[in-house]
Amino acid sequence: MIKVFEDFDIALVGHYQSVLENNNIPTFMKNQFGTSGAGELPFVEVIPQLWVLNEADEARAKELIGELDAPDKLEPLREWKCASCGTPQEAAFTHCWKCSAARPSFNDQLS
Ligand SMILES: [Zn+2]
Secondary structure (H helix, E strand, C coil), rough: EEEEEEEECCCHHHHHHHHHHHHCCCCEEECCCCCCCCCCCCEEHCCCCCCCCHHHHHHHHHHHHHHHHCCCCCCCCCCCCCCCCCCEEEEEEEECCCCCCCCCCCHHCCC
């Protein structure tokens, strides 16, 4: 497997994963629950990572991610509104500060 992307923003990593899967590139996400194992490098291990299963897909995957990484195409840190209680949220929040509902995924926001 080849690691093609990693970011503390789990929503962003998940978004890239869905894009690669939509392009028929098998992927695997590590640390998607943000939990640290008993490893020696917990700081590294808790970063959600996106891997491609086949080395042959590496170049294509990085190309797709590179396109998505353009700031004018994706704004991962934008303010959002809680779908559950309607409270406006700071961009950095991943959960509603009022009712703890999770931030909608990018796919949900786009649809
Ligand atoms: Zn809420």
